[in-house]
Amino acid sequence: MRRCDGGSTAGGLLERLGRPRAAPRARSGPAPGGAQPRGAGSRTGRQQGRPPPSEVTLPAIFQPAASLVALYGTPGHDEINPALVLALTTPLFFGMMFGDVGYGLVLLAATVAARRQLGQWTPVAVTCSLASAGFGLLCGSVFGVEHWLPAVWLRPVEEPFRLLAAALWAGVAFIFTTFVLKASTLFRQGRRLEACIGLPGGAGALAYAGAVLGVRALYAQQGVPLIAWGAVLAGTTTAALYAVLEIRAHGRSKMADLASDYFHLLLTLLTNTLSFLRLAAFAMSHAALSTALFLVLETIPQTPAWWAVRIPVLLLGATLILVLHTLVVAIQTIRLEFYEGLTRYYRGDGRPYRPLSFPARTPT
Template sequence: GFGDAPSSRGGLARVAGWIPAAELENLRHALDQALSNPVFLEARPPRREEYSQVPSNLRHGSWLQPFAALVRNYGIPRYRELDPTWFLAVSFSILFGMMFGDLGHSLLIALGGWLLGYRLPLARPLLVAAGISSMLFGLLYGSLFGYEGLIPALWLSPLEDPVRMLKVAFAWGVFFILLATLFRIRNDLAEGDWQSALFDGHGLAGLTLYLALLTAGWQWSSGGSLTRWHLASLALPLAAILIWKWRRLEAPLGERLLVVAIEGFETFMNYVSNTLSFLRVAAFGLNHVALALAVFALAETMQTTGHWITVILGNLFIVLMEGAIVVIQVLRLEYYEGFSRFFRGDGRPFQPLRLTLDGGRP
């Protein structure tokens, strides 16, 4: 990519642009080999005010390509911004497995993804990763083609212990949001914006507020009463966020009061709603079992041939329809509860200039 337009005068030419630091010596060598006239190559790191102009040089292995495509669907990482592709690959697989845990159904997804890869190579890594994760959770849940009890549950049975399933989903949501907030702090520091890293609702102050909220919630749900320490731990980071927002906002007094109050309330409720949103992970895990039971109940009302036709078609319906719905729900969690916290996605990809030299040789 280019920061300034190329220019020339007489026998001289000037070209300015961006290049990965690792490729600098390769460029110098290539220019010396290709051009008979002397070349002067000057390089420097980008200044902070130029960060928005610097393209991102993103490279991913073949197994990360479908996840990189999902990231691009949301946006392109800025220069120095954390590339969330690996985070999406891991968390997508885990979330899908938790919501669609079945050893048999997920085996069909993994095999189908592998075979589909011959026609749609981009689909293979995503479907195989999702299928393998679901197979592991199927073993943990003791679920095989919707049948509970054919194989022993290595961990828990969602239908027999729904409360524990909800607790696991809640804990995963807390971990997910904490990690996303740490990513945001890292991105702000990488861009030199230490004030946002410290005082923003998605920065260190927001992280402290969230931890205080979790502590207070645990105390209250355990039957205890909130102490002054709990109230202070909630009030101090919230006050820091409000003061920082107040100082940044340039508006009349009434408007500043209204905007800061709304944004403070939004920051507080955002952590609560985002965490509770992860309860859908448990809900879909339970829904998967319930849907299989409905198929079996319908099959029991039929004769032998109709019974097995219903079982087979019902399982295919679960794999295709519910599998697609779970993918949508996982992406919703990734985009709205994850990416919206730390990923700005307003960068641009690095697209190198390609010139033809020596009569056609690039």
């Protein structure tokens, strides 16, 4: 069987960027002045059965995403750090669900004003605010008004099916990336066969790509292309071969575990893909909320005497839209990243590396 080469995959880039590495070993011998280092004991972490700590190194541009990764857990020494993926996809998801130039710039100004309170979350909020303003330019939306700017891409309310299709394709690309990351992680753990022909690795990615091509052809009322049939058949066949090899190696007790894992993976593939429809749903809900605010304003007379009522209603409504939609979209973005993404390829059960420190010597 031809051995797969992990260096040629996209996972190779991710291993070089933000790659957790085992922490350096402490020097042997007594500490300076005979002091016992803090955290050091008679038994090392390896002797206690714990994994070695990992030291995460990231380029400065990807440091903001490290805060999101830390919410889920520290990368293990044999895992790929997902900060690169989160740094790219988190602003993308947030901006697509909250695409508005006006609200995005207001959110950016609020982030800069509250940067001390936000602390390490300030860069994440800044990138999401800029993404919101950027998608607002693509959709031609300024504070919910869609006739001030031309739409470079589309208008969510006028082209909902096109927006839904874009959300689904974003989900397909994201889930396919998780297969690549899972296969790369399996390579790092020495499970090369599973990375190549296991369902969580290469075989699953092949079958998933074929299934997506087949569904797309059926939706377009075309015949399923031969390449789609071949990809699904090759993926399922190699996954079945891997299952047989595992059962022969570990006995029939492995059969129930594999059946449960494979069934859960196939079931979640469908639900995870459809879950990305929320990208389009919340984009359209933002337009609907803005329309509702404008309808309320139309019930107030436009005479100068009523401007004292119209202006507070407008400011209150816009503030409610900004606060509520920001909170909801932020929660949905984290959900997509964690549940649809990290749970598929990342454990996050590592231990952060903390250098040994020595107590200060008091002069005698």
